[in-house]
Amino acid sequence: MTPQRRIENIALTAITLIAGLIWIFPLYWAFITSIRTESRVVSDSAGLIPDEFSLSSYSDALFNTSLMHWYINSIGTSLIITVIVLITGMMCAYALSQMQFFGRKLLYGVVLASFMVPVQSLVVPQFVLMNDLGLINKWGGIILPQLVVPVVIIIYKQFFDAVPKEMKEAVVLDGGSDYTLLFRVYLPLNWGITTALGIITFIMAWNSFLWPFLVITTEEMMTIPVGITQVNDAFGVAYARIMSVALLAAAPVVIAYLIFQKRVTEAVMISSGVKG
Amino acid sequence: MHFRKIALATALSLSAAIGVATPAFAQQTVTWWDFLSGGDGVRMKALISQFNEEHPDIQVKGTTLEWGVPFYTKVRTSAAVGQGPDVMTYHLSRLPLGLSEGVLTPITDADLENAGLAKADFFPAAEKAAEGPDGTLYAVPFDIHSIVLYYNKSFLEGSRFLDDQGNLTGIESVGDFEEAMQTAADNGAETPLTYATGDDGGVYRVFYTLLAQQGGTLISDDGEILPGDSTEKAIKAVETMTKWQTEGWQPEQALYEASVALFTSGKSAFQLNGVWEVPTMKDLATAGTLGFEWGAVQVPKLMETQTTWADSHAFAIPVHGKDEMDPEKRKAVMTVIGWMEKHSIAWAEAGHIPAYKPVADSAEYAQMQPNATYATLADSATYDPRNDIAGVASPVYDASINILSPAMHGYLTPEDAIAQMKSELESRMR
């Protein structure tokens, strides 16, 4: 590497990291605000450097809101959504990829088409349906309409398509059924994509706002994104407290991301395999 | 199956025999929704937990939702699907709209009896506002609340606007008020006057007060919008507010929290806001973090007559989809309401005037400060029009934020704004 190239690389690294730090500034600022007292937050002298360390707004946030309920609802529903979406998705994708049956092309066409189309435009009849099923204010009501994630089928199918035919033939000669093939061969071969799709589906479910916002009306059934905006226990001026609640709400998944960041990065990258 | 029945019967008779060990009826959980934040919220939570301590058989589970449109949207939707609360706070200004949405259940005489209340216990104006057109009661009034003028004495020190005791004085017209704001600005007030200029409620309350002080009518009893010379009066109200904006006396597009923070952080000399911020001020002063002396008075006579916008908080029981509420539960709910009324002296702490006369007439209330300084307010107040396009989270409030606030901020003229408001509201009447 030439010296000029090396200096260039160092400069590039520095610039990129500085840009990254600027990019993350909102989180830094939220944190600084959250550890200040409310009167400090709105005073003119409140600068960019942390100058107070008060955890009172955090204890307020933890003990005076239903944050714990919301964590459980968010994590619970997101996990169930992820598991069901993955299982139904891989089964359907396997059939589409490896089997011949009447209406296969049509089904794949429908899956592709529904990937293009917004589920959000169906909220009115979905809400009526959940009411008919008695699922308003229930986990089931949060979960059901979020179970259609066509992109999972599309990606699984692409990966199943790419599995070499010889592997299949070997199992078929041994008398293995399609279930054996799917769960003993295709799935283990594609653990990477399963983790990837799982992570992405989980983040999507965790972040969804509109649907849980519509279908949940009681405080203890709300999910994190809904609860922190709808339930308002504010005491007059409460910027520090709002930031504390926001950071606590974000904490579990951010921490999980920081621990598994390599996996998450891979997960998103794998999903770029979907052909536009 | 048989075995189960027998077991159940045995269990029941056993518990009946023991009697004391198990209560004769199940514990009732009452789901409660309100929109009370700030000092209001703190007081109400204290009241609820006191109630729960005193009543082992009834437990109130409270949820506080965001005030205004979000609250009333949730109420409407969840009442329609039978997922609403058992009891909720409701603005009486919105009662006609609530009736047209069909979300309220009538409060019968038997209900009132269960609560230990009677219609005659309430201020007549508030009680009337809780009735439908046919005289049926749909809510139980809890308070009368209004806006008052808060002031920060430090900006008025040495001017003609403070008397010897350090109380606000000498504001008898818009001119006086504007002079006071200029004085405060000269004394270093960043934003002399603060109110929520970017929120529906903040804009509406000041607009309606200025309109009412000129004797103007927003919606007449037969449904005419701004009848006769009320149109000019409305224009004048908007012009006044616009002037305050262009002079830089009031904050641009302030949201509610920010508008309060401007006053509490000592950047504003005056605040036009509800009595419900009284406890916020009291708490800050007690904690010693306020940093200035404050006072609150009835909104002065800025136009022709002394009057102020007023509204009432009330309790209401929403419909539960197609289902009827269990009578035992309803009884429990009424017990809660009755208890709240009788303990509303604690609510007066939050600045409000109790709608329940026995409390409002009590000696304890008469001594309460600063409530006493605006005690006459209830007599001279102007309530919202009785119409299903008026009240909190109604087309009138929508017009305040979508038409009046832009006019104040210079996006359209006061004349255009009032014309637009008129046509918008007229289209909603149909």
Add this chain to the structure above:
Amino acid sequence: MAIIRNKRRHGLVALSLILPFLAIFALVFAYPLYEVVRLSFTDAPLIGEGNWIGLDNYVRLFSDRIFYISIKNNAYFVVLTVIPTTLIAMVIALAVNRLSGRWQALALVLFFTPYVLPVSVVTQIWAWMLDFQFGVLQPVFTFFTGKPVPVFKNPYWVLPSIAVVTIWWTNGFNVLLILAGLRNIPTDLYEAAALDGATRRQLFARITWPLLWPVTALVLTLQLILQLKLFDQVYLLSEGGPFNTSYVLLLMVYREAFQLNHGGYAAAISLILFLLIAVVSVLQYQLLRIGRGKDT
């Protein structure tokens, strides 16, 4: 005979594999889609039955001022987000791609973390940063425009500001997609070209850009569909204001159905949104295919 039985068995197995998805799909997608169409011809409230009123909802819709404002805003927001976020993501990905191991991981964490935040956390942080009275970013506005700007209360700033928040929130995902595309480009192509004396600009124009095109097209498509579905950020930051200048179609659906109890009318708006997105994504798909054909 055995073959036929086998074939039937094969069909049954296939059916058992697709059935779970199909059942859910029919219940929460196909049936609601049918219902949206049906409801849009009625005056039904949110809960309960309405009367058949033919095309009345559509007639009303096409004379509804807010409807046109919403469509315009949806389009404007797409312009503000789709191409900018793709370009920003590309710049970041190109820069990050040249960093070495540990630094690259760190840079990715910095740029990707916002993506895992729930939308309401994002909006609350930004609402606070841009708060008119106390926002930490207001000095920046003062520097450029001479005075602070209440961005979510100003008709000119509101959608661009929501666009900035949206890009900040979702950009990390696009960075990773493009980075994956960059890594898929065989390095020997660059080496060969470098041996031929190609300049860096030529390398980008001849190798990087064309080979990156499939991923770029993917990002553009995903973004377009995503941004047309805008609701959360607008609802949480501006509620469609000031004076309806940030109204979008989905917000209109919400308001009509859940605030005003006009289920039938809301269904009509939903159907328009549905068709709009379907048409736009098919069009874009075709356009991008042509684009790709030309470049490679």
